[in-house]
Amino acid sequence: MAGAILTQQTTWEKVEETLDELRERNVLSPQSIVGIDQSALEQILRPCGFFRQKARRLKALASYLVDRYDSDPRPLLEKGLDEAREELLSLKGVGEETADSILLFAGNRPKFVAATYVARVFTRTGVLGSSRYGEIQRFVESSLAPDPAVYAKLYAKIVELAKTYCLRRPRCAACPLRPTCAYGLANEEKEGVPYQR
Numbered sequence: 208m209a210g211a212i213l214t215q216q217t218t219w220e221k222v223e224e225t226l227d228e229l230r231e232r233n234v235l236s237p238q239s240i241v242g243i244d245q246s247a248l249e250q251i252l253r254p255c256g257f258f259r260q261k262a263r264r265l266k267a268l269a270s271y272l273v274d275r276y277d278s279d280p281r282p283l284l285e286k287g288l289d290e291a292r293e294e295l296l297s298l299k300g301v302g303e304e305t306a307d308s309i310l311l312f313a314g315n316r317p318k319f320v321a322a323t324y325v326a327r328v329f330t331r332t333g334v335l336g337s338s339r340y341g342e343i344q345r346f347v348e349s350s351l352a353p354d355p356a357v358y359a360k361l362y363a364k365i366v367e368l369a370k371t372y373c374l375r376r377p378r379c380a381a382c383p384l385r386p387t388c389a390y391g392l393a394n395e396e397k398e399g400v401p402y403q404r
């Protein structure tokens with residue numbers, strides 16, 4: 208759950224480093240996050256960027272779990288999917304992507320994370336005409352069986368593709384999706400750059 212908060216606007220590598228640091232200092236349980244001084248937490252979160260905001264959000268989530276769930280997030284994560292999502296979304300600083308990341312990766316619940324990377328790859332390839340979060344999520348969830356492992360793997364593959372090839376300035380010439388990608392094919396025609404296997 209902490210990872211879902213920390214990953215906003217940064218790389219997963221930075222998040223892992225920071226989670227390791229929190230673990231090493233024994234500051235990963237809700238009680239310890241509530242107990243640590245705000246400025247001390249900010250210093251630990253500094254490598255993740257937006258560290259003041261993230262420290263506030265992490266503390267808010269931790270104190271919610273302490274107050275409402277006696278520090279055990281499982282009863283929240285095991286609620287009906289819609290109910291759990293609504294509850295997470297009601298917390299300060301938790302948007303759709305964060306709530307869904309918590310449900311999928313912390314709760315192992317079948318909720319697809321329709322992050323920006325997914326929108327970019329889906330719209331460029333022509334899989335979907337819309338980049339709206341809800342539409343992408345509905346499309347995936349209505350196309351696949353509700354299996355968290357499949358959603359997590361699809362998400363990881365899309366993120367990998369987006370970070371390797373489908374960057375803001377895409378590297379279409381070497382991308383494995385180019386033979387069927389609407390954007391890649393249009394680019395090939397325009398620029399005459401052949402697909403490189």
Ligand code: SF4
Pocket residue numbers: 328331332372373374377378379380382383384385388389390391392
């Ligand atoms: S071919 Fe280009 S636009 Fe299409 S998915 Fe690959 S990198 Fe992205």
